[in-house]
Amino acid sequence: MPQLAEGSLSDALFSADSVRRIDQYVIEQQGVEGFELMQFAARAAFRRLVVRWPNVEPLLVLCGAGNNGGDGYLMAANAVRHGLAVRCIAVAPTGKLSGDARKAWKKAVSDGVEVRELADINEPELASEFEKAELVVDAMLGTGVSGAPREPFTDVIARCNRSGLPVLAVDLPSGLNATSGAAEGEVVQATMTVTFIGRKAGLYTGQGAAVCGDVVFEALNAGTGVRESGESPAAMLRRWPSVHDWLPVRPANAHKGRFGHVLVVAGDRGFGGAGLLAAEAATRSGAGLVSLATRPEHVTAALARCPSVMVHGLTHGSELPALLNAATVVVCGPGLGQGAWGQQMLQQVIESGKPRVLDADALNLLCSRVPKPAGNQIMTPHPGEAARLLNCVVPEVEADRVAAATKLQSLYGGVVLLKGAGTIIASDLKAVDIAGGSNPGMATGGMGDVLSGITGALYAQMVESPARAAVLAAVVHLEAACKASANKGYMGLIPTDVIDALPQVFREAEPASHRSKGEE
Template structure:
């Protein structure tokens, strides 16, 4: 994997199984036993709590029966010692501990009781009566929907305006894939312990984790040495000089030629956005191959682009031959014209970024090629895999891997916490803004990636950099308000990012 950035521990993402099997070994190699590790976890969560809520705040600590609950009891004890007003609510309140030493969680619970602490029933917790709720109910081992009292408790917590700190993972969330199978806590802060779990950063999980903080408990580097991460979080600093400064004597022919294919009647806006994005990405020349009925509309939108009316195979062939990179799909539609154009483009030898109706047609006419770059959202991914969008969202990591295997392509699965499987490895981009939930954003991304390809950026790099800079541009445009942001609002920021401005401001 490239330095995007796998060298930094906070960018290494792990599977739950790796944590379950590896944290004890890492602790032992760091001269710690598991009770010491649990104590370190409680202290780390309490440290984050103290930074945000000074004593004597009222704190409800909600504890389960496992190690996550044990962490919670340590937080409760530390908070009480520091002058906070603490009440513990337990899944099994005042349960008899036949042997307090039989587990680390029991030791932590016993220490809480020895300090004079008591426990109330989970459903006795009224979040609005507290300044903070600590969610220590279920940890990373949960892989099913919550049932019974925890469901009611989650509903009460989520309905309240009281902030929530979740220990390691918001209860109800699958930390391995980000799936939310039922009720799940909506935390304001999640303190991930030892290492980042990959599922906390993608899909619906982003509605639940809130601010995400990593506390490695002093064993992070040892854990990293003992366990290979197979997913990595991308940050702007890891892109280095993937798009270096231009030579003073360069000319447009050296900066590549993008051909954008699409633009059916009624869909000219999509191809226009892709066209403008490719130009702002720095492509030397941008051509558009569109339906004859929209040629005048597209040509009037950008005088710097060359816009061609595609009537038959003979008018498209020379354009395909001259292209450095092809963007296929914006506004393409699914008419007879669309099918014919798709078929011709797929025969071309150039690198192809496929999105929108290009992906829908690919689902009907599957092709496998290393020269394809696919950028589906979950619905398009579902059609490509002949499944449902819900199934894709239930395990985005599996879906993007299956797309790579089926089509032999480099793949970007879009959405909150976009996932990429490329020649440079597997990575995740958790940048972007809710402001980007408007039409045309995907067309903009297609143009940006194709513009980077045309400038001889390697396909994997173009996909990664394009996705990251697109997300960062969305963040900047969204600063004026999450509602009403248009895809075209991102264009000035895309230009700045491809020129190196703001790449390290993450």
């Protein structure tokens, strides 16, 4: 598992169990009382609330039975002390509260918070509470809850989502699995999530990427305890500002031979565009040379679209070895098809032993055969392809994306990049990374082909670091999509828009001294 280096706390992602153990360590070994820690959390969340929604009232605070509910009660108390109108509903009976959660409820009541028991509120009154509110604080279900929510939480969560109100989720949205990012039933659709002590992995992948809104991390001064606890992160969060310095620096006297030769093997009849998207993305991602091996009928269109790509029309796999010999990295799979032509091409790629990126139909063809695990391989499945490779169904993959990617990596070796919101990268370094963020505009055909081209180009430039190349590719792909959609929106976004935005992304990582070399 990844080790927590100095200064990396904000990028570390933990399982729910690990965060609870860290919490306990801080309380037992550092002498911070649990109730005091709860107060820190409530104050931090309330500060975030008033910054995001200044002067909003009334607040509707929904509290559960555990420490998450305790955070909610203390937030309500903070709001009352600041003169805000607050309505607080005990979704779980206050008679069942114990420990610090009970202390928090008592403090809220003593500070003037009116707490109403959900069981005592009839349907019209409950509807009225939501109608009057301007913002909801979700403090119902915390990290200790697993599985689908039960009544009355299911009903209240559904009401939150139907209300159209902004929601601040305390630690995580109720109904979300903090470790896996799965939601087995109703889950709160939050506008903002304020999470504490350690970032939870589930907030950044799967359903978490869709329901958490803006995620804000509050360490609560527990950084030393996190490191001293000995808990290893489940994954590391990777975003463009934190990884762009991984890109190799280009010297002023650089030439194309230093940045690798990417061979894209792709595009059976009817799917020529897939190979061209991958090849063009590779040219825009810094590869020194890019070749495309495709069906002969696609050559003319490919040259017209992207003359910088060396295009070869092949009718049989026996023609491929000569091209493979010249390649640094091979990208195989986009539009490859599952017929005889595609099978021949994949066989030649695997037998060559060249560093490779396998995508799309190359992965579908692997479902009937499991080759010897390869350390010089990056696989880029979407959840459907991952399910076929694992002989399971998509919901099983999505139920625990980190586990699915890790299992695929153990079967096939190398690096596995499991696509989707919160892309997972699992490597033979026993490390897991999550590319933070999502973009609904990427839900269209051809985006995966662009990613495979970016991955191939970065791998060719970092051939000794396939895991880093894969992480960079996922992050760059997302960043380019976000820049493109900022201008064109989500619904109209197409793969070539993302390719066109790639130079803008890479430019942000280039030293200013490399942009012009004129005389003074």
